[in-house]
Amino acid sequence: MDRRTFNLGMGTGAVSAMLGGRAVAKPAYSGPNIVIIRFGGGVRRLETIDPKGTYAPNLVNVLAPRGVLIPNLNIAKLNGGNTSHAEGTLNILTGRYTAYRDAGSKFLDDRLEPTEPTLFEYFREHFDIPSHQVLLINGEDRPQEEFFTYGMHGHYGINFRSEMLSLHRFKLYKYARQLEENLLDDAALDSVKIKYKELLEFDRRTIAPEQSPDITEFWKNWRHHYGDNGLKNPRGDRLLTELSLRAMSELRPRLMMVNYQDPDYVHWGNASHYTRAISVIDEGISRLVAFTDNDPFYRDNTIYVITPDCGRDENGLMSVPFQHHFNSRAAHEVWALIFGSGIAQGRVIDRHIDQTAIAPTIAALMGFRANRSEGDILSGIGA
DSSP: OOHHHHHHHOTHHHHHHHTTTOOOOOOOOOSOEEEEEEOOSOOOSTTTTOTTTOSOHHIIIIIGGGEEEEEEEEOOOOTTOOOOHHHHHHHHHHSOTTOEEESSOBTTBOOEEESSOOHHHHHHHHSOOOGGGEEEEOOTTOGGGGGGGOOOOTTSSGGGOOEEESHHHHHHHHHHHHHHHTOSOHHHHHHHHHHHHHHHHHOOSTTSSOOOHHHHHHHHHHHHHHOSSSSSSOOHHHHHHHHHHHHHHHTOOSEEEEEOOGGGGGGGSOHHHHHHHHHHHHHHHHHHHHHHHHOTTTTTSEEEEEEOSOOOEEOTTSSSOEEOTTOOTGGGEEEEEEEETTBOSSEEOOSOEEGGGHHHHHHHHHTOOOTTOOSOOOOSOBO
């Protein structure tokens, strides 16, 4: 069954039909808020969690003592598997390897769609949670990850999706408003029509570009603050931090994933792009934690799960020394840090842990099961 057929015919409607039309009341959610940080773009342990080489001093010196550090998180080496950003993100979201289908990938441009339910879908299927309180914050240079808001598993899907906040989504909103307002000159309107069509064609799912009224209001406020020209709002991973802070203030998400990405700019060949990007993420996480520490809605009821999508190796013989596309050992070596409400402090779990443990552990912390995950729930993280 293709995605469009699934969108139109499956989901809660099919489940309701199987139950004879009876609506099943879902409980309200009263558990901890969860913020998942994809420390993304692929990073090594040396430049992140190693005190001797880190470019993330806040992570190592301030946040790690507040929680449980897992330095030996590893991505399994499987036939057909790759240490890519998209695959690593789906490993985190689904708790399964190779839980995707290829929707038209090109070289260095993986375009994958999840075939297994994501944490967003498990959460909304189990609890009465509106879509705007389940958010994926995505980078402007990885629009292919717009597909990660829901998977293709028949019992879940679009009715349990998360909402997406990204520059891609803002442009969809902005261009639609500009066409409605009809205030631009003819040449500018023609340009907007072309750009809008290109964005719509990138994602042909029926969900695009419609978002919930709360998200539409969010973009209205964003546009009022930053305008249309794109010269005032932050860019890169700083944009993701700003989107996340405004989202927590205006939308109050209970489950939010922030897909940081800028360390991957090292592919341009300059190692400082990589190390500086790690520092930018570290600064961004510090701002997010400061907000949740001081906001009454999040204070004392929020858990952070910080983990990379994949690792990196260093090969001094290559023009770009930091790589992850060659399936090397270091590209499979990642880590995780979990801290917050109910989590032990100052603890290190130094045994081998698989990346697929992240999803079922988050599910357990929130009070539901990620039934289709293949990882084990982490033990030894509770206070």
